[in-house]
Amino acid sequence: MKRVSQMTALALALGLACASSQAAEMSQALTLQQLQQKQGAAIDTRQSAFYNGWPQSLNGPSGHEPSALNLSANWLDKMNDEQLTAWLQTHQLNADTPVALYGNETDMQAVKSRLRKAGLHQISTLSDALQQPSRLQRLPHFEQLVYPQWLHDLQQQKSVTAKPAGDWKVLEAGWGAPKFYLMSHIPGASYIDTNEVESEPLWNKVSDAQLKAMLAKHGIRHDTTVVLYGRDVYAAARVAQIMLYAGVKDVRLLDGGWQSWSDSGLPVERGTPPKVKAEPDFGVTIPAQPQLMLNMEQARALLHRQDASLVSIRSWPEFIGTTSGYNYIKPKGEIAGARWGHAGSDSTHMEDFHNPDGTMRSADDIAAMWKQWNILPDQQVSFYCGTGWRASETFIYARAMGWKNVSVYDGGWYEWSSFPKNPVASGERGPDSSN
Structure with a gap:
């Protein structure tokens, strides 16, 4: 009995020591300046939309810390150990590289756990992350790559950053009949077949006259904001690029396409595309951006x-x-x-x-x-x-x-x-x- 008690006490002591060590490690924090002096790397654990420049709140800071890498906690279940190792090698991070994480506590813990498993030893938190907006870096036109919650908030008529200046439309782009669209799509989205913007024999864009007819059919003017997404991102991008050529001034892409919406758990609907009122006056000569x-x-x-x-x-x-x-x-x-x-x-x-x-x-x-x-x-x-x-x-x-x-x-x-x-x-x- 006495022996069991001693072992129990030893286990408790070891457990407390381990917990104390982990707590001490978690409490370690570096400022950006200290991290740079150590020639370390900052890692942003937030989703890429926030890293790119979308503020997490309406008037919050925009962008990421200078030269920070993006390793979103949301990616971890999609990255096996080999892929994470490749990511570390690409960014020249090894066991002795000091890294400082920032984001919310849950995300930082998840990323830290995977990094430790991958062999990194010097992991801390970035104590002054996102505290100095003037030093943050962002995509110059992050607003051109929207993310699911932003689009959902726009649809719910909430205040959003980079709100469209006038009328806006959401379209799913795909090749051929809308078979997947009919089963499930973003609420309120219309459907555009890529055959409406390109044609055989070489699959080049259709004529400017056909583009004008296509835009009229979908109720799009030059000053309509168009948000495009696809089951394949590049299908939506093909339509987006041709619309910009035609002269639509504000064309945006849902970053990550349909998959990003599906992963977000936001509402979906099924059924045929809504009826759209034709808009025969595009408002400028096509192509406006030849x-x-x-x-x-x-x-x-x-x-x-x-x-x-x-x-x-x-x-x-x-x-x-x-x-x-x-x-x-x-x-x-x-x-x-x-x-x-x-x-x-x-x-x-x-x-x-x-x-x-x-x-x-x-x-x-x-x-x-x-x-x-x-x-x-x-x-x-x-x-x-x-x-x-x-x-x-x-x-x-x-x-x-x-x-x-x-x-x-x-x-x-x-x-x-x-x-x-x-x-x-x-x-x-x-x-x-x-x-």
Whole structure:
């Protein structure tokens, strides 16, 4: 009996010591200046919308701490250990790197637990996080990437940051009939088929006259704010980019698409699209922003220049010519002189640009990825892919990042490869090949 008591006492003592040690560690906190002196990294554990610049309350601070990384607690159940290790390697964090977390207590604890499991030892909290609004960094146009709760609040007629100036509409974009939309969609959303904005044989955008008819049908003027989402983000981005070309001044994308709404647990509805009153007077001549869409000769003029980049948003196997990426595109290869802007594992994925929850990856990560291929914000930059969808998604991200001279080469590889005299490259190569 005595022996059991002694063991119990020892266990209690060890438990108290452990708890005391954990409490002491949790109480450790660094200011941003102290963290920088230690050459450490700040980690924002909030969702990416707040990291990007959306305030958590109507008049709250906007953005993230200087050079902070975003590792949202919401991603943890979507990241296995290998993916977290890859994230740490990408951001050059190792066991001895001091890191300081900020966000709410629950999120910080969750992230801290995973980081400790991944081998990081020096983990503290950032004591002065979000206390000095003037030093915070944000996407220059974070409002162009909306998040579910913002959209829900707008629909509920609550006060929101970056409220549309006038009339607004929500549209789900997808290819073909609205079969998934009919089963479940964002309340009040209409549906737009991508066939309304692009057509065969090359899947280039439809004529300006057809765009005018499409916009009239959906009740959209140049001063209507349009919020687009899709089961595939790049389907909505394709429609968004073409609407901007036409002249709709305020087009926004639901960051992460339908999946982000579904994950949020917000209300959904089913059934057919609501009846929309046609708006035949668009209000400006189409296209109001023709510079946003390049043709083949304009794209060719960007090649082999230091002040411009024609950027391939295709998978590496597509870029080096081991696959065309599409069953309806036979030629393999790439536009000779194009710079590789990354994409994903194949022609239907965009992992290189996405957080684990499908939202836009941080602007710093994207800019660093592009810089390796000499794709820079002060250049004239035009994105292309096979037929325009992936290119449109990166166009929207670059625009939100504040890149001023960006466009989409509409025809992409499908059009370029259909002209045998156009120069084509294939095989393994690096950034120097595009100079």
